[in-house]
Amino acid sequence: MKYKAIIENMTIDEKASLMSGKDFWQTQDIKRLGINSLFLADGPHGIRKQAVAADHLGLNAGIPATCFPTAATVANSWNQELGEKVGDYLGDEAVSQQVSVLLGPGINIKRNPLCGRNFEYFSEDPYLTGKMAAAYIRGVQSHGISACVKHFAVNNQEERRMSIDAVVDERTLREIYLTAFEIAVKEGNTKALMTSYNRLNGEYTNENMHIMKRILREEWGYDGVVITDWGGGNDRVKGLLAGNELEMPTTDGEADQEIIEAIRRDEIKESVLDEAVDRVLDLVFSTQQASQRPTTPFDVERHHRLSQKVAEESIVLLKNEEAVLPLQFSQKVAVIGDFAKDARYQGAGSSIVNPTILDHTLYCFExxxxxxxxFEQGFDRYGKKDPQKIKNACDLAKQADVVLLYIGLDEVTEAEGLDRANMQIPENQIELLHALYEVNPNIVAILSCGSAIEMPWIDKVKGLVHGYLGGQAGARAILRVLSGDVNPSGKLAETYPIEYEDTPSYRYFPGNEASVEYRESLYIGYRYYDSANVPVLFPFGYGLSYTTFEYSNIQVTRAGVTFEITNTGEKAGMEVAQLYVTGASNHIFRPSKELKGFTKVFINEGETKTVTIPFDDKAFRYFNIKTNQWECEEGTYQIKIGASSSDIRLEDSLFVEGTNAPIPYQPKLLPSYYNGAIKDVPLHEFEQLLGRNVPNQNWDRTKPLGYNDIIAQCQYAKGAFARLAYHAIVFSYWFLRKIGKRSTANLIMMSIYYLPFRGIAKMTGGIVNMPMVDGILMIVNGHFFKGLRHVWKERKKMLKKKKERLAKLS
Structure with missing residues (x-):
């Protein structure tokens, strides 16, 4: 242990106190030993340190900070150096606000397009995700503070996220859902990691010995701090045993006391607590100097300019029929759409940033x-139909050479805590588009949203520019692409299916009541579409440019791939070259191709550049469930260089010696996985892949409700008061949406409807404790007066203890 001398000088109460928060955002301090608090703040794309006493839900505005493009946007740049620069500037701002731990980046895989938090995650591909995340982490931590990669692991939906059990086979877990975290730990050297809310194969992730101990600590050698998501703690002792040091936010000492009592009962050795304390102290002392420097303001303008550069390089040109873009200087342009007036530039939830500057399209035209x-608004942002707005927009469009139509998803559709209902943009926007097409077919649509959408209307636009959520400078960045000042170079980090029903997890998302089954296994995103030959709207890695690139002269060695790219157009530009590998044989089922490397290259017009993409330790590996380790299958691999997953420009092969591991599967028992037909996998076949029976997907309505049941389950509670409360919550949600208070309605679903009963104690900062929750559960389970008395009695006890504790301190 690094800090053995300090730990030996600590009381057991002091040690336990370091295992949980002092308040909502700070860890406990011990002044007599020179141990200061850590300040943690949300910050995947901008610092959200709230200026007043605040909660996790973002009800209060944060101190102004640069709102950089979201991770889903920056992933489209495919530029690790740019990602590291974003991290660098985030770290600079964190230090200026005396933040010790920046809670980001989020690196969960985009399993399904409807996940409400997809805007906050990089990609459907674990390799791209991991490489971009590692770059962010290096940038943040170059300032002496800590990043905190999240959410570990298999948190791929928002619905019932605090209680859902993700049922996933071991190979898929390793290859798809843990690989990005592995890269973040090994290459990014993150000092902190946040666990997810959900269960994984029956166990809460922060108590899951398999991923926490065997994989994270032992295999990957991680020696940093593990932090719960806010209110994500379940059994505190189990969490500590699994290596979960810090529970956030504060439980006002209740969880600390559980640790102390467990040590006294010999359920846990004090040495386990000492090791956890040592890791927390290392995080405190290693970030202390940076986070406690005298506050110095960061360069607001300089950071704003970087935000613009990142947005420019992340914009994806999806369609450019008849070379409608870039716009010509003499063309008259009509600007239509609510998002042109009020830019949609970030997501909703815990990542909301209060921007230092905010560019709006209408102010940047000159x-x-x-x-x-x-300009005409054209449509109501939140979907209300208004024929007059459409008429006004059409009248303006008639006078223009080109229509710039700003459409997309609103802030309350893509939000933490809720998944999207469908992949469509609002009907009133589509009606506007059809009406505009009748009067002026020269339409360039500019999309503002953080995730994939359906586009049945795409034949009605000549140009399509996707800005994703481009941060505070995104509006100006888009205009620079439209004008031709910037040659677009973004490429999609996720596949756009033609319709939602085409997605591989369509039948399995978001699962039933208690669990969600990952029956599609490895086949997510392009891994499925390319393997099953399913047509898509836009493939993974796709993006157009104002110039053209030609690939040639591939050479493959055991070290990597070398080839040439020539800019054959008339404008300098950047090209993202992508390395895909196809497996050696049919003995082990694999997707038809997998991303194993990429690079972004700037090339002047007429210039040829030689490009090398090296193979790394992930290029040929697969996880073998028989040997329980990574193996390499011997054989000849197809090496493919592409401009997207479906646009392969060069191909060669390489023989690779294997590790002679046994074949882990019997193909005849897994036909769906060997032929890629995973849209409707039979239960028995999924259980064969899992190696066990799947759990019941439905809530058990015969048992009394307990700590880990959610408030939504009050619909079938024995207590009439609980059922009445349930209907009141549902009515409140409906009524608030009806009167236009959609953000507040979403807050009800996120913070109440899907909240486990234990969360009442975990999220209230000591206002309610677990014995009081026992009383609430008595009420819920039909013992109203007994429960009410219990709540009252336990509250009096709690207040008395607080009073005694304060008296001791004074």
Whole structure:
């Protein structure tokens, strides 16, 4: 242990106190030993340190900070150096606000397009995700503070996220859902990691010995701090045994006392607590100097300019029929759409940033060189139909050479805590598009959303520019692409299916009441579409440019791939070259191709550059469930260089010696996985893949409700008061949406409807404790007066103990 001398000088109460928060955002301090608090703040794409006493839900505005493009946006840049620069600037701002631990980046895999938090995650591909995340982490931690990669692991939906059990086979877990975390730990050297809320194969992730001990600590050698998501603690002692040091936020000492009592009962050795304390102290002392420097302001303008550069490089040109873009100087442009007036530039939930500057499209036209003849709102942002707005927009469009139509998803559709209902943009926007097409077919659509959408209307637009959620400078960045000042170079980090029903997890998302089954296994995103030959709207890795690139002269060695790219157009530009590998044989089922490397290259017009993409330890490996380790299958691998997953420009082969591991499967027992037909996997076949029976997906309505049941389950509670409360919550949600208070309605679903009963204690900062929750459960389970008395009695006890504790301190 690094800090053995300090730990030997600590009381058991002091040690336990370091295992949980002092308040909502700070860890406990011990002044007599020089141990200061850590300050933790949300910050995957901008610092959210709230200026007043605040909660996790974002009800209070944060101190102004640069709102960089979200992770889903930056992933489209495919530029690790740019990602590291974003991390660098985030770290600079964190230090300026005396933040010790920045809670990000989020690296959960985009299993399904409807996940409400997809805007906060990088990609459907674990390799791209991991590489971008490691770059962010290096940038943040270059300032002496800590990043905190999240959410570990298999948190791929928001619905019932605090209680859902993700049922996933071991190979898929390793290859798809843990690989990005492995890269973040090994290459990013993250000092902190946040566990997810959900269960994984029956166990809460922060108590899951398999991923926490055997994989994270032993295999990957991680020696940093593990932090619960806010209110995500379940059994505190089990969490500590699994290596979960820090529970956030505060439980006002209740969880600390559980640790102390467990040690006294010899359920846990004090040495386990000492090791956890040592890791927390290392995080405190290693970040202390940076986070406690005198506050110095960061360069607001400089950071804003970087935000713009990142947005520019992340914008994806999806369609450019008849070379409608870039716009010509003489063209008259009509600007239509609510998102042109009020930019949609970030997601909703715990990552909301209060921007230092905010560019709006309508204020940036003069410097862009684009001639705007006027603006019309065209549609109501939140879906209300208004024929007059459409008429006004069409009247303006008739006078223009080109229509710039700003459409997309609103802030309350893509939000933490809720999944999207479908992949469509609102109907009133589509009606507007059809009406505009009738009067002026020269339409360039500019999309503002953080995840994939259906586009049945795409034949009605000549140009399609996807800005994703481009941060505070995103509006100006888009105009620079439209005008041709910037040559677009973004490429999609996720596949766009033609319709939602085409997605591989369509039948399995978001699961039933108690669990969600990952029956599609390895086949997510392009791994499925390319293997099953399912047509898509836009493939993974796709993006157009104002120039053209030609690939040639591939050479493959055991070290990597070398080839040439020539800019055959008339404009300098950047190209993202992607390395895909196809497995050696049919003995082990695999997707038809997998991303194993990438690079982004700037090339002047007419220039040829030689490019090398090295193979790394992940290029040929697969996880063998028989040997329980990574293996390499011997054989000849197809090496493919592409401009997207479906646009392979060069191909060669390489023989690779294997590790002679036994074949882990019997193909005849897993036909769906060997032929890629995973849209409707039979239960018995999924259980064969799992190696066990799947759990019951439904809530057990015969048992009394307990700590880990959610408030939504009050619909069938024995207590009439609980059922009435349930209906009141549902009515409140409906009524608030009806009157236009959609953000508040979403807050009810996120913070109440899906909350486990234990969360009442875990999320209230000591206002309610677990014995009081026992009383609440008595009420819920039909013992109203007994429960009410219990709550009252336990509250009096709690207040008395607090009073005694304060008296001791004074």
């Amino acid at each position: 410097e862009s060189g684009i001639t705007s003849i006027g």
